[in-house]
Amino acid sequence: MIVFDHVSKTYPNGYQALKDINLTIEQGEFVAIIGLSGAGKSTLIRTINRMHDITDGTLTVDGVNVMELKGARLRQFRRNIGMIFQSFNLVTRTTVIKNVLTSRVPELPFWRALLGAYPKKDKLEALEALDKVGILDKAFVRADQLSGGQQQRVALARTLAQNPKIILADEPVASLDPVTAKQVMDDFRRINREMNISVLINIHHVDLALQYADRVIGIKAGEVVYDGPASEVNEAVLAEVYGGQFEAGV
Template identity: 75%
Template sequence: MIKFDGVGKVYPNGLRALDDISLEIDHGEFVAVIGLSGAGKSTMIRAINRMHEISEGTLTVNGIDVSTLKGRELRRFRRGIGMIFQSFNLVTRTTVLKNVLSAKVPDLSLWRVLLGAFPRKDHIAALEALDKVGILEKAYVRADQLSGGQQQRVALARTLAQDPRIILADEPVASLDPVTARQVMDDFRRINRELGITVIINIHHVELALQYADRVIGIREGRIIFDGRSDRVNGDVLENIYGRDTEEAL
């Protein structure tokens, strides 16, 4: 379980990105976080794996106070949380398979890392991850020869190769066309349902959030405006979250 208890985040320039956030996310949920740009969506999900430090309150994951983790403990903790970015973050001049295998680097000895000598079991796990997102046939293709949607699927496969309990996705479909965006969202939903992995997505497209997520959290100016089932999101809720920009969000 992920638990925010009175969490606040103030940046050095004085900007308050999160303001008294309190909520719980259970194992296996599919949650979409929506709101205007700058509302605090990215800050909230990046606090979960401590990419962003919180300033106030307590954030626990499976009973572990995230702020107390240091060094090896923090690295081990992060291994259980996959992170997907809008920009894919692939090494484009190497193959798809090698990109997925990079998820295994923290588990290898130095000589294996230097020689790129991944054990057979890691190769099998990487190929299985590619199969789960439907691009196994691209394993030996260079990443820069793939479409944007395919590259995002490689990023998702790389995350699956970590064997995560939680996947955080920060605007994963923002740079994709509508058809491809839905295909990638299909992958997230299937992974959530078939593997039971908790998925938390910061997403700009409200329509996709409502279609794919079971739960929606709406944030405005660092505060939670709505937290509930996606089928309970209506025009009034969206107006509270987006104000005059409601039509643009849709």
């Protein structure tokens, strides 16, 4: 369970990205976060794994106060939270399976990490993760030979190899064509349902948010202006979230 209790975030330059956020996200939910660029969507999800620190309020994950974590405890906490970016963040000059195996590096003895000597168990788990996203046949292909959609699936497999409880995705399909974007969203939804992993996706494509998510959170100027079932999002809600620009967000 993720709980935002009167959470705010102000950057050093004085910009307030989040304003008094109160949210509770249960384990296994599929949540889409929508809003204009600069509304605070990315900041919201990045506070969950402490990529950004909050400045007011309390943020807890499974009862743990995120802001109290330091050092080894923070690193271990982050192992339970996968993060996927728009830009894939792959090492493109190496193979797909080696990219997936990088998720295991924090748990390896130094000499194994240095030599890339991964245990057989880790290799099998990496192959299983690739199989779950439908690209097992690409395991020994260089990442730079894959399409954008395939590269995002590698990023998702790398995250699955962490055995996370939560997956955070920051615009994961923004750079993909519509057909490929739906294929990747299919992967997210299947993993969410089959593995009971909480999925929080910051997404510009409202049509995909409504098609795939169970719950939609609309953010405007750092404030939550809608939080409810995807099935109840209508033009009035979109007008509230996007203002006069809501058609551009659909």
